[in-house]
Amino acid sequence: xxxxxxxxxxxxxxxxxxxxxxxxxxxxxxxxxxxxxxxxxxxxxxxxxxxxxxxxxxxxxxxxxxxxxxxxxxxxxxxxxxxxxxxxxxxxxxxxxxxxxxxxxxxxxxxxxxxxxxxxxxxxxxxx
Numbered sequence: 001x002x003x004x005x006x007x008x009x010x011x012x013x014x015x016x017x018x019x020x021x022x023x024x025x026x027x028x029x030x031x032x033x034x035x036x037x038x039x040x041x042x043x044x045x046x047x048x049x050x051x052x053x054x055x056x057x058x059x060x061x062x063x064x065x066x067x068x069x070x071x072x073x074x075x076x077x078x079x080x081x082x083x084x085x086x087x088x089x090x091x092x093x094x095x096x097x098x099x100x101x102x103x104x105x106x107x108x109x110x111x112x113x114x115x116x117x118x119x120x121x122x123x124x125x126x127x128x
Contacts, residue, residue, distance in 0.1 A: 003057050004124040007048045010116065011040040013081035015073055034084070041088035055095055057125040059104035062086075064121055067114035079108050085121055 014022070014033060023030035064085070066078050086098040095102055105127060 006122040010118045015077045016080035045092045060123045061105045061127045063107045065109045
C-alpha cells in the first residue's frame with residue numbers, strides 16, 4: 001500500500017541569505033531563529049495532521065511546492081527551508097530521520113503570485 005501525505009505550512013521560513021546575514025551579525029541570534037522556526041513548524045505540523053502520520057515505509061520521496069508572492073528570491077535560496085521542514089518532521093515524530101536511508105528523493109516546485117509565502121510538503125512511498 002502506497003503512503004501519501006500532504007501538508008501546507010504557513011510558518012515564515014527564513015531564506016539562505018536571511019540566515020547568512022543574521023549569522024554574520026550574531027551567531028546566537030541565528031541559532032535562536034532556527035529554534036523558533038523549527039518550534040513553530042512542529043506546532044503547525046501537529047495541528048495540521050489530525051491523526052498520527054508516522055512514516056513506516058521507507059525510503060520516501062518528498063515534493064516541496066513553494067508558493068511565493070513574487071520572483072525576488074532565487075529558488076535555491078528559498079529551498080534552504082527544506083532543512084527546517086525535515087528537522088521539524090523528525091522532531092514531530094513523523095520521520096525517524098532525515099538521512100538518505102529515509103529520503104530517496106526531493107523535488108522542488110515554485111508557484112508565483114500567491115497572497116502569502118508558504119510551502120506545501122508532500123511525502124509518499126513511491127515516486128510521483
